[in-house]
Amino acid sequence: MFYAYFRLNDESGDTMTALLTMTDIDYRVGERQILTKINLRLEKESNLMVVGPSGSGKSTILQIMARMISPSAGQMTFDGHDAFTYDPMVYRRRVSYCFQQPTLFGKTVADNLNFPFEIRNQSVDETRQHELLAQVNLSPDYLNHDITGLSGGERQRVALIRNLVFVPDILLLDEVTTGLDTDNKAIVHSLVDHYRDRGGTVVWITHDESEIAAADDLYEVVAGKHTQEVRHA
Amino acid sequence: MHNAVNVNNVSLAFAAGLVLVALFIGWRQKLGVDRDMIIGVVRAIIQLTIVGFLLKYIFAVNNVLLTLAMILVIIFNAAYNAMKRGKGIPNIFWSSFWSILISTSVTLSGLVLAGAIKFVPSQMIPISGMIASNSMVAIGLCYRNMRTLFRDQRQQVLERLALGASVHDSAIGIVRECIKTGMQPTIDASKTYGIVSLPGMMSGLIFAGVDPVYAIKYQIMVVFMLLSATSLGSVSACYIAYRRFFNDQQQLISASDNGK
Numbered sequence: 001m002f003y004a005y006f007r008l009n010d011e012s013g014d015t016m017t018a019l020l021t022m023t024d025i026d027y028r029v030g031e032r033q034i035l036t037k038i039n040l041r042l043e044k045e046s047n048l049m050v051v052g053p054s055g056s057g058k059s060t061i062l063q064i065m066a067r068m069i070s071p072s073a074g075q076m077t078f079d080g081h082d083a084f085t086y087d088p089m090v091y092r093r094r095v096s097y098c099f100q101q102p103t104l105f106g107k108t109v110a111d112n113l114n115f116p117f118e119i120r121n122q123s124v125d126e127t128r129q130h131e132l133l134a135q136v137n138l139s140p141d142y143l144n145h146d147i148t149g150l151s152g153g154e155r156q157r158v159a160l161i162r163n164l165v166f167v168p169d170i171l172l173l174d175e176v177t178t179g180l181d182t183d184n185k186a187i188v189h190s191l192v193d194h195y196r197d198r199g200g201t202v203v204w205i206t207h208d209e210s211e212i213a214a215a216d217d218l219y220e221v222v223a224g225k226h227t228q229e230v231r232h233a
Numbered sequence: 234m235h236n237a238v239n240v241n242n243v244s245l246a247f248a249a250g251l252v253l254v255a256l257f258i259g260w261r262q263k264l265g266v267d268r269d270m271i272i273g274v275v276r277a278i279i280q281l282t283i284v285g286f287l288l289k290y291i292f293a294v295n296n297v298l299l300t301l302a303m304i305l306v307i308i309f310n311a312a313y314n315a316m317k318r319g320k321g322i323p324n325i326f327w328s329s330f331w332s333i334l335i336s337t338s339v340t341l342s343g344l345v346l347a348g349a350i351k352f353v354p355s356q357m358i359p360i361s362g363m364i365a366s367n368s369m370v371a372i373g374l375c376y377r378n379m380r381t382l383f384r385d386q387r388q389q390v391l392e393r394l395a396l397g398a399s400v401h402d403s404a405i406g407i408v409r410e411c412i413k414t415g416m417q418p419t420i421d422a423s424k425t426y427g428i429v430s431l432p433g434m435m436s437g438l439i440f441a442g443v444d445p446v447y448a449i450k451y452q453i454m455v456v457f458m459l460l461s462a463t464s465l466g467s468v469s470a471c472y473i474a475y476r477r478f479f480n481d482q483q484q485l486i487s488a489s490d491n492g493k
Contacts, residue, residue, distance in 0.1 A: 066395060067482065067484070068391065068394065068395060068484060069484060070482050070484065084482075088482055088483040088484070089398070089399050089483060090397070092394065092395060092396070092397040093396075093397030096396070096397070097395040098395075099388070099391070099392060099395070101388075102392060103388045103389050103392055105389045105392065105393070115393070115396065115398070118402070119393075119396065119397060119398045119399065119402050159392075162396065163396065
């Protein structure tokens with residue numbers, strides 16, 4: 001059984017101003033308890049770093065935040081309303097989850113960067129695509145590149161900007177820098193900083209010491225016991 | 234009709250010797266199919282005998298309701314068999330039933346309205362059987378492929394959902410691939426009719442002494458009919474079934490999803 005307890009900023013915060021809150025969230029699969037009594041409060045424009053050992057339920061928390069899975073018990077609010085009253089499709093466009101090992105689909109980079117436009121029935125904005133590619137040090141020519149010819153770092157960067165074609169309210173990053181070299185990490189950090197500068201809210205999962213050191217707020221999930229570690233920058 | 238085939242009981246008994254050949258091969262090669270083969274042969278004899286007498290009665294009565302009831306029984310059985318290919322997909326029997334009902338009723342209606350067949354049991358029932366069985370095979374292939382693709386492309390579907398795509402937009406690639414899988418055998422078979430195989434209906438008519446040129450017309454009709462049936466069956470089955478892989482929260486269902 002894993003037990004975790006989160007508080008962002010201070011425990012007496014006003015729920016009405018929080019962008020996202022989780023209250024007494026439980027998640028279990030059959031008889032197996034994955035999460036117990038998760039309480040979390042996420043303010044707008046905050047940068048929350050979630051840390052803890054492998055298998056402690058960090059990704060599960062992010063997947064619940066993104067409504068990719070539903071909790072077994074507990075409440076979650078988003079923008080002052082019950083998160084589960086939003087249409088899931090609309091909600092996920094505002095709370096965007098980037099997977100630990102993202103998969104690119106289709107044949108080319110363009111297939112991936114066109115997709116967010118296609119699902120919104122909007123015509124593709126190539127200027128926006130070029131702007132995002134530039135932010136991750138990729139030239140506009142990359143739009144026509146075959147995804148099978150991309151390096152691991154390039155694939156990760158394309159996956160990340162795919163989540164940012166339409167700017168979400170919250171960006172959930174699940175160990176997105178794991179396995180990347182220093183240069184690729186720096187590019188990802190720069191992209192996330194740019195997103196934050198525009199008022200974005202970020203929740204990270206990471207094991208990277210340099211990212212942990214740079215975090216504004218740090219929370220730890222540890223199996224089997226209630227832990228709370230808060231560090232404000 | 235003077236050349237019409239005449240299978241008497243003695244010739245049928247001799248033909249049964251061919252089963253012994255198959256049994257011998259199975260035994261010699263240690264295939265372990267002896268039991269299944271015997272059960273299959275016995276079932277075929279019993280089922281066909283019962284159906285033979287049943288059809289004789291229904292053809293003689295020539296009643297609309299009885300004809301429709303017989304067609305429904307065929308569709309029900311076809312749906313039950315298609316269901317076996319979709320094990321693990323919730324409510325898959327009804328998905329199969331509605332799909333085969335749609336493909337059979339639309340195709341039959343088209344044939345009757347075009348004057349290709351008459352609404353008499355001796356034409357409606359055999360044609361329904363052909364349509365339903367081909368739809369059943371097509372739908373079975375769709376289900377099998379759908380289960381495989383949802384497993385193999387699970388991450389891609391999740392990525393699309395996470396980007397804010399609808400269930401439809403997340404799974405449309407899989408749906409299209411499965412429809413194609415369902416239709417492909419019929420398309421492939423239609424390309425080789427006449428040069429590789431002399432298909433069932435045409436062979437049957439020729440056996441019965443009908444002019445081959447006249448038999449061809451019927452076979453061409455069957456080709457059209459089966460293309461329509463398998464496409465309708467595959468499309469409706471895939472569009473009904475793919476939604477069963479998601480819950481009401483538009484989440485991809487998995488064993489680890491507890492659901493709220």
